[in-house]
Amino acid sequence: xxxxPAVDTASDQRRDQMxxxxxxxxxxxxxxxTRIADVAKRVNASPALVIYYFGTKDxxxxxALRYSEDHxxxxxxxxxAGTSSLRWRLENLIALTCIPQDADxxxxxxxxxxxxWSQAFRQxxxxxxxxxxxxxxRQLIEQMVRDGVxxxxxxxxxxxxxxxxFSALLDGLSIQVALKDPVVDPQxxxxxxxxxxxxxxxxxWASAPQPARSPVPSGA
Amino acid sequence: xxxxPAVDTASDQRRDQMxxxxxxxxxxxxxxxTRIADVAKRVNASPALVIYYFGTKDxxxxxALRYSEDHxxxxxxxxxAGTSSLRWRLENLIALTCIPQDADxxxxxxxxxxxxWSQAFRQxxxxxxxxxxxxxxRQLIEQMVRDGVxxxxxxxxxxxxxxxxFSALLDGLSIQVALKDPVVDPQxxxxxxxxxxxxxxxxxWASAPQPARSPVPSGA
DNA sequence: AGCGGCTGACTGACTGTTCAGTCTAAGCTG
DNA sequence: CAGCTTAGACTGAACAGTCAGTCAGCCGCT
Numbered sequence: 001x002x003x004x005p006a007v008d009t010a011s012d013q014r015r016d017q018m019x020x021x022x023x024x025x026x027x028x029x030x031x032x033x034t035r036i037a038d039v040a041k042r043v044n045a046s047p048a049l050v051i052y053y054f055g056t057k058d059x060x061x062x063x064a065l066r067y068s069e070d071h072x073x074x075x076x077x078x079x080x081a082g083t084s085s086l087r088w089r090l091e092n093l094i095a096l097t098c099i100p101q102d103a104d105x106x107x108x109x110x111x112x113x114x115x116x117w118s119q120a121f122r123q124x125x126x127x128x129x130x131x132x133x134x135x136x137x138r139q140l141i142e143q144m145v146r147d148g149v150x151x152x153x154x155x156x157x158x159x160x161x162x163x164x165x166f167s168a169l170l171d172g173l174s175i176q177v178a179l180k181d182p183v184v185d186p187q188x189x190x191x192x193x194x195x196x197x198x199x200x201x202x203x204x205w206a207s208a209p210q211p212a213r214s215p216v217p218s219g220a
Numbered sequence: 221x222x223x224x225p226a227v228d229t230a231s232d233q234r235r236d237q238m239x240x241x242x243x244x245x246x247x248x249x250x251x252x253x254t255r256i257a258d259v260a261k262r263v264n265a266s267p268a269l270v271i272y273y274f275g276t277k278d279x280x281x282x283x284a285l286r287y288s289e290d291h292x293x294x295x296x297x298x299x300x301a302g303t304s305s306l307r308w309r310l311e312n313l314i315a316l317t318c319i320p321q322d323a324d325x326x327x328x329x330x331x332x333x334x335x336x337w338s339q340a341f342r343q344x345x346x347x348x349x350x351x352x353x354x355x356x357x358r359q360l361i362e363q364m365v366r367d368g369v370x371x372x373x374x375x376x377x378x379x380x381x382x383x384x385x386f387s388a389l390l391d392g393l394s395i396q397v398a399l400k401d402p403v404v405d406p407q408x409x410x411x412x413x414x415x416x417x418x419x420x421x422x423x424x425w426a427s428a429p430q431p432a433r434s435p436v437p438s439g440a
Numbered sequence: 441a442g443c444g445g446c447t448g449a450c451t452g453a454c455t456g457t458t459c460a461g462t463c464t465a466a467g468c469t470g
Numbered sequence: 471c472a473g474c475t476t477a478g479a480c481t482g483a484a485c486a487g488t489c490a491g492t493c494a495g496c497c498g499c500t
Contacts, residue, residue, distance in 0.1 A: 030342055032252030036490070046447050051491060114338040120399050121331050122250050131401055138403070164404055165412050171395055172388030179340050181351055183358070184384055192385050199419070256456070266481050271457060
């Protein structure tokens with residue numbers, strides 16, 4: 001949208017501060033329960049300033065949603081850049097979606113998804129954004145699989161269909177984990193997702209050693 | 221909870237009217253955008269009467285959520301009672317979750333799920349309800365599979381694990397359908413779900429003939 | 441001087457909830 | 471049966487609190 005290369009002016013920084021604060025607040029309290037006064041307080045500004053930047057509450061909140069998801073994808077892409085092993089990437093991907101993240105690291109928390117869906121279901125403008133977001137997500141998975149095929153790590157598969165089914169499964173599993181289902185805990189969700197992937201991709205990864213990065217947060 | 225056998229008094233009917241109206245309104249506008257005045261108008265009553273029955277707006281809305289889900293499960297159970305073929309049940313189950321329902325038949329619409337999740341994520345009381353709801357849902361699937369095994373329709377499988385994975389997949393797919401994803405349309409979601417089930421259950425249902433009941437709503 | 445960042449004070453609209461009291465039908469009494 | 475009582479369903483009107491958004495103007499730059 002903007003031609004600016006990146007965060008630059010003090011004004012841009014302020015904007016990002018607000019988006020970050022808004023995203024965290026939505027994750028905590030929910031979209032509807034987030035007041036512009038709350039956002040203002042978190043960035044030590046007046047409510048009027050928030051309106052000054054975003055014009056309207058709704059614009060702030062929907063932009064915050066997008067901001068947060070963008071950060072999440074950026075994180076995954078960075079993780080992907082660090083390796084090329086399909087298995088390793090897959091394990092990290094599952095861990096990233098199914099296993100609780102360490103505290104405040106990123107505001108890409110689960111609560112955001114529920115509100116994003118809720119908004120997308122009702123507001124056409126958000127609906128389109130969400131479609132774009134999921135397209136990007138599936139393409140990420142698709143490319144990961146294609147790379148794995150190209151590298152000879154697995155045989156030929158329909159990467160596109162796998163991406164659709166697998167992302168749906170991940171969504172469903174992470175809902176259960178996010179909602180603290182006593183049956184579907186993080187470990188279990190992880191196992192199910194990996195087993196599905198292995199079966200669909202025709203790989204024979206037996207029992208999965210937890211991935212190196214982003215492991216179960218036992219301590220800090 | 222109550223010892224009353226069923227809907228009885230005029231008062232009980234009024235209550236149900238309100239729950240029904242509330243559920244539909246939540247599905248349309250969303251939890252946060254539903255005013256008690258709206259509910260009151262739909263049942264031709266004053267806002268004060270709604271409070272008279274439910275005490276508080278929040279109680280009304282959360283009860284409406286539960287009311288709606290109960291109806292959905294009742295519907296599925298009725299469908300199950302009508303047959304015993306695993307394949308037939310499975311096909312209907314998928315159709316019921318992945319293919320848009322005919323208009324106003326039941327207020328168990330998708331919009332409700334998003335709000336239920338959103339509430340469950342934040343409010344401990346709703347969280348427990350949701351867990352109970354999903355447990356019931358998985359048990360339904362589990363029993364269906366066990367019946368299929370007992371009837372010799374398929375071989376031995378881990379019904380419990382299948383239920384967890386399958387319900388997660390269905391959730392994920394129905395989200396895409398509900399959010400009108402251009403890639404994951406109802407037919408496609410249906411196919412993916414059925415293929416997954418067939419593979420996991422070791423059945424060899426080739427291409428699926430659409431189920432007899434609750435088919436794709438082309439006409440009415 | 442001028443401009444962009446910024447604010448305090450305000451307001452106007454909305455809405456959950458209260459309350460005092462009305463209406464109706466059933467139950468009781470003589 | 472007539473008359474009185476009671477209880478429960480129901481409401482209009484007001485209350486009280488909340489918030490998004492406005493506006494006139496301040497401050498610290500260049």
